[in-house]
Amino acid sequence: MMRSVREKYSCVLMLLALALLLAALPARAGSRLTATGGAGSIEGSAGGGLIPWAVLTGTASDTETGAGVGMSHAWLDDYQLHTLSAAVTINNRLELSVARQILSLDTLGLDSLQLDIFGLKARLWGDLVYSRSGQFSAGVQYKTLEDDALPLALGARQGHGVDAYLSHSKLWLGAAAGYNLLSSVSLRATRANQLGLLGFGGPKNEAYHAVWEGALALMPNAHWALGMEYRQKPDQLNGLPEDDAKDLFVAWFPQKHVTATLAWLDMGRIAGLDRQQGVYAALQLAF
Amino acid sequence: MLRTTPLLMVLILALITGCASTSHEPPAPGLAITPAADDTLYRALGQREGIQSLIRSFLYVIADDPRIVDQFAEAPIDRLEEKLNEMVCVIAGGPCHYSGDSMRRVHRGKHISNADFNALVEDLIKAMDREGIPFTVQNTLLARLAVFHGDIVHR
Numbered sequence: 549m550m551r552s553v554r555e556k557y558s559c560v561l562m563l564l565a566l567a568l569l570l571a572a573l574p575a576r577a578g579s580r581l582t583a584t585g586g587a588g589s590i591e592g593s594a595g596g597g598l599i600p601w602a603v604l605t606g607t608a609s610d611t612e613t614g615a616g617v618g619m620s621h622a623w624l625d626d627y628q629l630h631t632l633s634a635a636v637t638i639n640n641r642l643e644l645s646v647a648r649q650i651l652s653l654d655t656l657g658l659d660s661l662q663l664d665i666f667g668l669k670a671r672l673w674g675d676l677v678y679s680r681s682g683q684f685s686a687g688v689q690y691k692t693l694e695d696d697a698l699p700l701a702l703g704a705r706q707g708h709g710v711d712a713y714l715s716h717s718k719l720w721l722g723a724a725a726g727y728n729l730l731s732s733v734s735l736r737a738t739r740a741n742q743l744g745l746l747g748f749g750g751p752k753n754e755a756y757h758a759v760w761e762g763a764l765a766l767m768p769n770a771h772w773a774l775g776m777e778y779r780q781k782p783d784q785l786n787g788l789p790e791d792d793a794k795d796l797f798v799a800w801f802p803q804k805h806v807t808a809t810l811a812w813l814d815m816g817r818i819a820g821l822d823r824q825q826g827v828y829a830a831l832q833l834a835f
Numbered sequence: 836m837l838r839t840t841p842l843l844m845v846l847i848l849a850l851i852t853g854c855a856s857t858s859h860e861p862p863a864p865g866l867a868i869t870p871a872a873d874d875t876l877y878r879a880l881g882q883r884e885g886i887q888s889l890i891r892s893f894l895y896v897i898a899d900d901p902r903i904v905d906q907f908a909e910a911p912i913d914r915l916e917e918k919l920n921e922m923v924c925v926i927a928g929g930p931c932h933y934s935g936d937s938m939r940r941v942h943r944g945k946h947i948s949n950a951d952f953n954a955l956v957e958d959l960i961k962a963m964d965r966e967g968i969p970f971t972v973q974n975t976l977l978a979r980l981a982v983f984h985g986d987i988v989h990r
């Protein structure tokens with residue numbers, strides 16, 4: 549539990565360096581339109597922040613390779629959640645992602661919980677913009693806690709687990725009085741408590757849970773998106789009720805390589821503390 | 836109990852979108868360009884002159900785009916310009932007639948990739964920006980062109 553702060557920040561610095569390197573490269577952008585790679589998510593995969601969407605990171609088309617790195621921070625009432633992530637997209641077909649989530653538990657007098665997420669997402673069929681039926685993707689996420697002592701003590705069954713999801717996203721060109729709408733819905737099978745930060749499974753539920761998540765966004769122009777997301781979460785630990793999460797976000801796409809997201813995030817109750825709300829900020833660099 | 840309702844909604848939505856795609860078979864080869872119901876878009880684009888100027892800009896942007904310009908090396912540009920004018924006029928609801936070939940026939944065997952298609956759409960957006968066409972009008976035109984994607988890519 550007593551992981552040094554230095555170690556935590558060396559990791560942040562490493563990713564920052566990688567991000568700068570990426571940005572400094574005369575990176576050729578993929579040919580997919582700006583914003584069609586979503587804004588990155590706290591689980592490392594392309595999405596809106598809180599949830600993955602059916603799109604893949606970057607703007608790579610069927611003949612191109614793309615990549616992205618992202619970082620985000622959420623200042624909740626009693627916790628802070630920090631995420632670093634990287635993803636590679638091959639031929640707009642397959643996305644491989646890694647993410648590290650660090651939840652600081654200062655208010656509980658503890659150091660932090662660290663969760664690593666390895667993700668694989670495949671575009672099954674369709675195109676976000678051009679297919680009438682939108683884009684369908686399927687993904688799996690292997691999540692593993694660096695130290696599972698606390699989650700197990702709280703009643704979780706394992707310190708690692710696998711999530712699987714099916715996702716549909718579509719950009720509705722000109723659908724809202726000429727403005728574009730983006731919709732995304734996913735169906736997820738999961739055993740994760742608080743996204744996995746509090747382990748997997750629990751006394752109230754041993755089996756997989758089917759949960760849904762969705763996003764809806766409006767694009768007032770080609771560089772901005774205003775939207776909201778909703779994410780259902782299982783409730784499996786005795787005495788530590790868990791609520792669904794939601795956010796209201798503004799995403800800015802100044803150009804193809806950069807996405808900045810600012811959101812108001814509501815995670816509900818976390819580990820016995822009420823009403824965990826706050827600001828979420830994220831930056832993603834991709835090509 | 837409550838948890839199953841949103842689940843159902845997701846499934847129903849997926850079904851609706853899935854079915855919507857099968858009920859719209861691509862039109863048969865030929866002059867399968869569906870005219871618009873009204874001429875709002877045609878007027879928003881600045882009618883015949885506006886469209887002419889847009890297509891001209893568009894061709895200039897393509898000529899400057901190393902990603903796809905080579906694919907137009909042997910294309911009859913005058914004919915292309917004329918047919919593009921007719922096509923945009925028709926799908927925008929203007930008083931025109933499309934006399935070109937079907938999208939499927941023209942682009943067959945050209946091995947056009949999604950990357951090519953996306954590049955062309957980007958060029959069109961650039962041209963529309965240059966012509967000062969408002970974002971909402973751009974989206975409406977793009978939405979009407981998007982339906983040709985399936986007839987053009989990987990044919």
Ligand code: HEM
Pocket residue numbers: 903906907909910911914915918919922934935936937941942945947951952953955980981983984987
């Ligand atoms: C929504 C997208 C597109 C539309 C609406 C469109 C429309 C047209 C039209 C109206 C013509 C003229 C037809 C005729 O001569 O009868 C044409 C020809 C042509 N298009 Fe496209 N096109 C699209 C996408 C593309 C793409 C992505 C490429 C390749 C990068 C491409 C390459 C060509 C070429 C090379 C010709 C000339 C064919 C020839 O006469 O040899 N088009 N297109």
